Amino acid sequence: MTDMDVAVSADGTAISFRSTGQGPGLVVVPGNNRRAHHYERFMQALPRYRVHALDRRGRGASGPQGPAYSIEREVDDVLAVAAATGSELLFGHSYGGLIALHTVLRRPFSKLAAYDPGVSLDGSFDLTWLPDFARLLAAGRPHAAMATFTKRTGLVPIPPAPLAVHYGLAYLLLRGKDGADTLAMMPTTPGEIGEIARLDSDGSRYAAITTPTLLLTGTKVPAYIREVAPRLAAIMPDARCSVLPDADHNAPDLNRPSLVAAHVDAFLTARS
Structure with a gap:
């Protein structure tokens, strides 16, 4: 239930956030164009935790991004949910992974797991x-925007195709x-992708993260994202990386939620 x-915030x-399960609190931060309910199967695959998935700003019953939107406002939101639920564990997917990294930069958590964090390194x-x-x-x-x-992000796991094919996909x-x-959710994309661009760096800022971290990606993820983890x-002093076989960018929410959850569970339960 x-x-x-x-x-x-x-x-x-x-x-707004949805919660399920019993146990230590785990906050899930969704990616771009994703809502809390998209992670339902991932949440159900983590029954030993009380899992809380956010509807980030501009989604569902949550408030709008607002004129002062930034990654820092997203961090405020994560910390508000963590405080309300007593959660000390964190999972972020894609842009949500970038938010999660900046959350633990501000305030350490017990553990962090991130799948394909949306971090641009050296362009x-x-x-x-x-x-x-x-x-x-x-x-x-x-439809043209989608x-x-x-086409330009390569996040949909299809072979290279002309724009007309992507129009058909956008229609679907x-x-x-x-x-x-x-x-x-589409109007939230310019602000979120703009933050990825603004925060592009050599990654050295993330050396300040002390939270034990698991960075996940998959063999079917585009190289420019897969190579980030x-x-x-x-760079990070207490981080490890795992590449999941046959997993694409949407493994946590669509295609391999149980696989991702198994790796997250093993990491969260392991002694540091």
Whole structure:
């Protein structure tokens, strides 16, 4: 059974979250274009924890990003949910992994696990598509914007294809069962991807993280993202990296949630 609750962030923004299970508190921070309910199977695969998944700003019953949006506001939100639930364990996926890293930079947790954290190292993320995405979205062309996103990011596990194929994929994504959710979340993308661009660095800031950390990625993840985890593991003083076989970028929420959960559980239960 999943319970719903709300925490209030430092700026007064309401942050909705769903909870399930019993045990030590584990906060799950979703990625871009994902909501708490997308991690339901991942949460159910961690029955020995009380798992709390956020609907981040701009999603569901949570408040909007707001004009002062930044990664720091996201960190405030995670800390508000952690305080409300007494949680000292943290998991972040994709952009949520970037948020999780900056959360433990501000305040150490007992343990952190992150799958494909959205960290750009020395310009590793090509974000030149973002102005076109924002322009198309502002012009009321969400299908064209989504096609630009899927083609230029390479996050959809399909062979290289012309833009017309991605238009077809965008149509399916925006008309499918999650279409309304996806359409509602798309306006949050420019702000979030803009933060990835703003925070691009050599990664040295993450050497200050003292929280024991597991960095996960998969063999089917695009190289520019897959290579982040081992680079971060070499920078962070108490981090390890695992590459999961046959896992793509959406392994935690869509394609291999039980596999990811098994690795997270083993890490969280192991003695440091």
